[in-house]
Amino acid sequence: MSETLENLLSEDRQFPPPADFAANANVTAAAYDEAAADRLAFWAKQAQRLDWFQEWDQVLDWSNPPFAKWFVGGTLNVAYNCLDRHLAAGNGDKVAIHWEGEPGDSRAITYADLHAEVCRAANTLTDLGVTAGDRVAIYLPMIPEAAVAMLACARIGATHSVVFGGFSKDALSGRIKDASAKVVITADGGFRRGNPSALKPTVDEAVAECPTIEKVLVVRRTGQDVDWTEGRDLWWHETVATASDKHEAQPFDAEHPLFILYTSGTTAKPKGILHTTGGYLTQASYTHHAVFDLKPETDVYWCTADIGWVTGHSYIVYGPLSNGATQVMYEGTPDTPHRGRFWEIVQKYGVTILYTAPTAIRTFAKWGDDIPAQFDLSSLRLLGSVGEPINPEAWMWYREHIGGGRTPVVDTWWQTETGAIMISPLPGVTACKPGSAMGPLPGIAADVVNDAGQIVGNGGGGYLVLNEPWPSMLRTIWGDDQRFIDTYWSRFAEHGYYFAGDGAKKDDDGALWLLGRVDDVMLVSGHNISTTEVESALVSHPAVAESAVVGATDPTTGQAVVAFVILKGNASASEAELKDHVAKTLGPICKPRQIQFVSELPKTRSGKIMRRLLKDIAEKRALGDVTTLQDAGVMQLIQQGMSTTSED
Numbered sequence: 163m164s165e166t167l168e169n170l171l172s173e174d175r176q177f178p179p180p181a182d183f184a185a186n187a188n189v190t191a192a193a194y195d196e197a198a199a200d201r202l203a204f205w206a207k208q209a210q211r212l213d214w215f216q217e218w219d220q221v222l223d224w225s226n227p228p229f230a231k232w233f234v235g236g237t238l239n240v241a242y243n244c245l246d247r248h249l250a251a252g253n254g255d256k257v258a259i260h261w262e263g264e265p266g267d268s269r270a271i272t273y274a275d276l277h278a279e280v281c282r283a284a285n286t287l288t289d290l291g292v293t294a295g296d297r298v299a300i301y302l303p304m305i306p307e308a309a310v311a312m313l314a315c316a317r318i319g320a321t322h323s324v325v326f327g328g329f330s331k332d333a334l335s336g337r338i339k340d341a342s343a344k345v346v347i348t349a350d351g352g353f354r355r356g357n358p359s360a361l362k363p364t365v366d367e368a369v370a371e372c373p374t375i376e377k378v379l380v381v382r383r384t385g386q387d388v389d390w391t392e393g394r395d396l397w398w399h400e401t402v403a404t405a406s407d408k409h410e411a412q413p414f415d416a417e418h419p420l421f422i423l424y425t426s427g428t429t430a431k432p433k434g435i436l437h438t439t440g441g442y443l444t445q446a447s448y449t450h451h452a453v454f455d456l457k458p459e460t461d462v463y464w465c466t467a468d469i470g471w472v473t474g475h476s477y478i479v480y481g482p483l484s485n486g487a488t489q490v491m492y493e494g495t496p497d498t499p500h501r502g503r504f505w506e507i508v509q510k511y512g513v514t515i516l517y518t519a520p521t522a523i524r525t526f527a528k529w530g531d532d533i534p535a536q537f538d539l540s541s542l543r544l545l546g547s548v549g550e551p552i553n554p555e556a557w558m559w560y561r562e563h564i565g566g567g568r569t570p571v572v573d574t575w576w577q578t579e580t581g582a583i584m585i586s587p588l589p590g591v592t593a594c595k596p597g598s599a600m601g602p603l604p605g606i607a608a609d610v611v612n613d614a615g616q617i618v619g620n621g622g623g624g625y626l627v628l629n630e631p632w633p634s635m636l637r638t639i640w641g642d643d644q645r646f647i648d649t650y651w652s653r654f655a656e657h658g659y660y661f662a663g664d665g666a667k668k669d670d671d672g673a674l675w676l677l678g679r680v681d682d683v684m685l686v687s688g689h690n691i692s693t694t695e696v697e698s699a700l701v702s703h704p705a706v707a708e709s710a711v712v713g714a715t716d717p718t719t720g721q722a723v724v725a726f727v728i729l730k731g732n733a734s735a736s737e738a739e740l741k742d743h744v745a746k747t748l749g750p751i752c753k754p755r756q757i758q759f760v761s762e763l764p765k766t767r768s769g770k771i772m773r774r775l776l777k778d779i780a781e782k783r784a785l786g787d788v789t790t791l792q793d794a795g796v797m798q799l800i801q802q803g804m805s806t807t808s809e810d
């Protein structure tokens with residue numbers, strides 16, 4: 163990207179919070195002032211939301227940047243904060259997790275149940291020789307044992323490394339080796355799209371290459387046949403189920419490693435993002451309280467993320483459970499056994515707060531408005547979005563068809579690296595603009611800078627940076643401090659900024675609009691154009707459900723816009739019509755050279771569009787690394803379609 167990003171789309175619609183929502187909100191506008199007056203005092207106050215064995219002496223030690231220490235000298239136990247203290251407060255009988263299996267089986271797990279199971283799992287791990295500081299790999303489907311395994315590790319100070327249940331043997335073994343994990347916790351399989359999908363064979367193959375693994379603990383979920391290695395493999399129901407449910411949570415240092423989570427998506431070796439204890443839990447807990455306005459007595463919260471994504475860590479496990487929430491956890495896919503499954507679940511449990519991803523929202527819009535309309539969604543009072551920029555029209559569809567035109571919608575920007583939400587509206591305070599994450603939360607400093615690191619004014623675009631340390635920040639890349647410095651802190655080193663890799667713009671009111679990864683920015687005839695803005699322009703056409711845009715090498719313009727488009731259920735639109743629509747919405751410079759109609763787009767397991775694979779296609783190259791692709795068949799379909807259409 164040469165200078166700044168073009169600022170193309172403009173949005174006039176604005177939705178202030180409903181009056182009763184604002185009047186009862188957990189957090190009011192005063193939080194911004196309070197944090198601005200004394201940021202560290204603000205975070206110290208939020209840390210008081212937790213129970214500490216020993217209070218800290220210093221809120222932040224930033225004497226050796228970029229290596230931060232938060233709540234120095236403090237000690238706590240994460241599992242104690244998520245479980246024991248709720249029991250002590252008399253809430254043991256409250257449901258923590260309403261779990262819904264894909265085949266329709268369900269379990270209601272109270273805080274007392276969860277506590278007992280976590281204690282049993284902690285005792286089992288201890289019996290297996292796992293001690294504080296050891297690494298444990300977790301490779302599970304979306305079953306309650308995934309949360310139990312994470313909390314059991316946290317309880318004994320073992321560092322967990324959760325690997326997506328859909329990842330391949332190589333992805334799993336690479337992550338196990340990088341962290342030298344001692345134990346893997348897995349299952350025979352999980353249910354996906356109506357069928358049992360095996361996990362254990364992948365673990366067997368991966369572990370064969372991983373000499374550090376001593377034990378494999380296996381949950382029986384599907385009942386399918388598994389190979390068994392005597393002495394190494396243990397059934398959860400024969401070990402955890404019979405272990406003692408008495409376990410005293412020990413204090414750990416605020417900077418004790420809590421988990422490693424690998425980020426991927428590029429061809430580079432995955433980075434093991436390290437999070438620690440006190441700062442992470444403080445921000446996960448506070449943001450869950452502030453952004454989702456959780457009322458633990460009355461709300462039923464549902465985050466549809468997979469536990470293998472950071473969103474599952476912070477907003478299924480640590481944030482909600484530390485706040486004593488009642489939540490829904492769902493094992494399967496949104497279209498099994500029918501396309502109304504999510505709405506059926508919202509209706510069944512009376513979900514009040516729903517947190518999902520733009521990819522899902524666009525898919526629901528594609529399937530049709532009539533599907534959610536068949537269910538009672540009137541319990542919903544707040545909707546959230548995460549994972550990608552949400553196109554303004556997808557935001558509007560979400561509010562209208564899921565939120566009944568009455569709920570606030572919070573678009574939350576953050577990363578595996580940031581640990582918790584950084585940029586988001588406060589639902590009882592902010593007048594939201596569809597498609598904008600609005601501004602940094604209280605206590606968070608973020609801005610948009612140009613190539614030279616200077617802050618751009620309203621109306622300008624450039625690089626999103628974080629200009630002050632935050633409690634849940636990554637502490638390093640596991641085993642590679644230099645890569646941590648080079649990857650995140652070198653681009654604007656003289657300013658001391660963390661560079662997140664994303665482009666953003668500020669509109670005329672100073673609201674922030676995320677524009678996707680700067681690696682994806684297209685340079686067309688000397689203009690830096692974000693893929694997000696062109697995609698949003700396409701999605702604003704009534705026939706378009708979803709689109710992905712890439713810049714392909716072009717002899718005249720340097721790069722040219724190539725768009726892949728999915729049309730809504732019964733809609734139709736011609737290539738010329740969509741090209742004109744983009745040119746009219748954003749200007750002729752953005753007019754796509756080519757539009758390819760497709761039925762699916764390549765995505766990661768967390769639903770992010772893998773534009774670099776589409777770029778390989780647009781530039782007629784062999785495909786790059788596809789290991790994090792959710793569904794390998796998609797690329798073949800797109801390639802076949804591509805070879806039968808001409809470019810104009």
Ligand code: 6R9
Nearest residue numbers: 548549550551573574575576577578664676
């Ligand atoms: C939580 C999560 C991080 C990247 C991030 C950005 C994109 C996430 C977004 C968003 C625009 C949002 N991203 N939320 N872009 N608006 N609300 O997604 O973590 O998987 O590490 O991805 O996702 O590009 O840099 P992670």
